[in-house]
Amino acid sequence: MELDAKIPKGALEDKWKHYKDTVRLVSPANKRRLEVVIVGTGLAGASAAASLAELGYHVKVFCFQDSPRRAHSIAAQGGINAAKNYQNDGDSVFRLFYDTIKGGDYRSREANVYRLAEVSADIIDHCVALGVPFAREYGGLLANRSFGGVQVQRTFYAAGQTGQQLLLGAYSAMQRQVALGNVEVFARHEMLDLVLIDGKARGIIARNLVTGELERHAGHAVLLASGGYGNVFYLSTNAMGSNVTASWKAHKRGAYFANPCFTQIHPTCIPVSGDYQSKLTLMSESLRNDGRVWVPKKKDDPRKPTEIPEEERDYFLERRYPAFGNLVPRDVASRAAKERCDAGYGVGPSKMAVYLDFRSAMHRYGQAEAHRLGIAHPTEDQILNLGKQIIREKYGNLFEMYERITGENPYETPMRIYPAVHYTMGGLWVDYELMTTIPGLYALGECNFSDHGANRLGASALMQGLADGFFIIPYTIGNYLADEIRTPKISTDHPAFAQAEREVKDRIDRLMSVQGKETVDYYHRHLGKIMWDKCGMARNARGLQEAISEIQALREEFWKNVRVPGDANSLNPELEKAGRVADFLELAELICIDALHRNESCGGHFREEYQTPDGEALRDDEHFAYVAAWEYQDGKNYTLHKEPLQFEVVHPTQRSYK
């Protein structure tokens, strides 16, 4: 199949406007008769549910958590970007667009990214109207801060809980529609298959996680907003339940999976402490605004960080990237930290960590504060104490979280951080309208291959999720549903529903019947280790080939030797996990296949064979300036479809943050 991204004609800045002006509409009377199924209630899902319901569609929304408010968007800390230029520092839609394209290492679609930058400002307006309590200046107007990879302050935030506040805003907008009867919420439900009728997405099979019942839910269109697949690495900053199952089932039904190897490793996470570790915790990127990253200049330095004098510290990000310093993009910062640790300069018990030090910032803020308070000759202690107050105001909750997890006080000793899997830029391939290769199936937010190319900039995930749900899908879905106004309510008695339900049931029965010796977590951990070692921050052809055969073997063993306790007719978290891990075991192979085929380094995908003499990622625009969209064949083979990336406005160059 030829991939058609359906990018509107015209100049970059006119495309979206032109699209909106000419797209087909559905009349209010017809909207009432059309049903939309949405899977996932994070920023993308909740905002789509709210805005589609406001338009008059009948929406059914599904989440596996006990409430839509728990979706993992809630854990985003740092902020949300928007090209408001409230700071008068030269920001604009074009700059946000440009930074995103560049940050993504020239592997995203210009038209989509430009549209994202365009609607970014509307998101802030709408969220403020919804009552999201963003940080404000004393004058009552909105405050901003800066984030990695950019030189302007365009990030809006609510302390270190921006994701929570935005999600609760979208959730409340959706709850309003629930009260009005326009949205039905199915919590503790997991989508286990997509139902196609005559080639169109017409519904889903969902398992009621409390009763174990399989349910059929039909709609004129299906929207997946089910998040990323970072948990394929077992240890990641994702929530325990985050999974690829919804997207993967759609993929197996014909939706292409794009750029699966583009995974983001976030530089500032709390290091692993032991084998029992179940997840990793992110320390917001905003900390790099004030924290300086360093390692000792001496290998295996046994001294405490506070005892190492200034001249014996290697501030390696400032050294390597003087222009951006500690605020280089995530992929660059992560690799630099890995490089130092691999070279033997790592710190902490595992030696797989670097320091993130706030002492200079405390000093700087402390001096300013002493000046403000009119303290003439402040002592060093006074300055530091005043500085600590300022740091506490800015990052208090993050510092407390660090202390709770590690038992160390980061006001007194530098934080120890190490990169961890955080976000997946890859996902279901979508066109300009966010439709996948299955007609009527859309993918929103992190679960599509998105606008972030090979690397996402900080504070852009929240922006994309809300852009997709609030401002894009309400327009683009109409273009499809305009043809569906004569389609009556979809019946769940259709044989396609029965068939899909039977297949889901068979798979559950298979999982339950193995009754082997090893737990689901055992396989998940094992898979994670393969992926982290061979398809993590640095990849090479040999490692990827090994990974592929190891994953195949592990998958085979899983189906022979996994043990799922309990039964399928009640709440059974192990069964839920087993189904998700089984899907990860399939996806993992595709990730490695994709990583192996992409013979270049770009963004989060770093192939050791392709680097510049000074160790930076070396892109190959001649051969790889395309989106790799994989079509599912039989579980062993995948067909590659290429969507060439046309750069009409921005000309790819080697990214430089020096």
Added chain:
Amino acid sequence: MHITLKVWRQKNQQDPGHFETYQLDNVNEDMSFLEMFDVLNDKLIREGKDPVAFDHDCREGICGMCSMYINGRPHGPLKGTTTCQLHMRHFKDGDTIVVEPWRAAAFPVIKDLVVDRSAFDRIMQAGGFISVNTGSAPDANTIPVEKDKADAAFAAAACIGCGACVAACKNSSAMLFVSAKIAQLALLPQGQPERKTRVLNMIAQMQKEGFGSCSNIGSCEAECPKEIPITFIAKANSEYLKAMLAADLPE
């Protein structure tokens, strides 16, 4: 360290339930409380027993899904901490830890330590929102908000909806949860148009869901993992009285 766990086991909502005692060796002090439960479950599965069902998701203290009642305290002994962020270094070798589900008429047990908190969603549906349709908002900076009010609204909005307030309250009242949302929206200029109906409807729904009434005991504030202050309850009371006494009392 060695830990003895007494855990509430209940097959389903109808089952009366009982305690089971488990012994765990080699508990590491850097483990989180939930990671200890992972270890327990791993052991139970290998022994051919049914693992303990418990709610959890983000494991970084923000999603509000984890919900264990540990040694008589929701989320355990540490102030301002969710169960997932509670680490074993706060317990001693040889400790016996009793773990129960949230208990309240409005939070029926689904299985073991998992309870149904959908009542909170229905309270939100009753009025925990600002009625504004997508696309109709003015520029964000045309609505200035005094910084202290914005900060107070944020403090209220920090609620994660975990239900610890209900679990801790002698009356099983949900007033801290309800009042935090009422206060957040009442403090912001955007929340003014629906201020009166919101408080009346949300409180009515809270009562309908079977939560108790608030008698200002203060357990909720002390146990809230996000340390939401009880002053928001007083704020909600004031909103309620004002709405009740308003000359133009809405229907």
Added chain:
Amino acid sequence: MGFTGLFLILFLIVHVTINACIFLNDHGQTFNAVAHFMGTNILVHFLELGLFVGLILHIVQGWIIWSSNSKKRPVKYAVWGAKANSHWYSRSMGLLGTLIFIFLVIHLANFWAPNRYHYVVHGEELNLFERMKAVFSHPGVVLIYLGGLVSLSYHLMHGFQSAFRTFGMNSRRYIPIVKGIGVAFAIIVPVLFALMPILLYFKVIS
């Protein structure tokens, strides 16, 4: 609850002020004079009626709230760690209220009822000061009174500030003030009352 509570608090102020007249140690002259006024003035009789209504409302409301709230947790916790998060007296308002009620019955039976009976039957009041001296000569009665007043003190310790919260007082500036006044009130008023039986028993006042 808060409304009737505050109403009763107002009554306590009047009551303690009048009774404090005995501390003048003038053989109860001032006290008896004020008591006579309170016992015979028609307006006060109306207020007294209001007081009883308020008291009964307070009791009925309290009972309704207690009985409704106690049904909200059908399965109890095996371990109840409430002492780590709240004051016992805040959680025991029903119990304290019941104790105070029992005490009130005894108290009314000792003073108010016989006085009224005497007034209705004989057309004149008792000498209440003498009555106090007589009643408080029994150590058992003094102990019951002290018990009742301790209950009252803890009841007020929670109830005073709680009433203000119920009325919506949420200002960060005034809460500490109200709390302070509440604690002071909950200590001073019961102590003043308690001094009466004690001083009369030990005949410091006569």
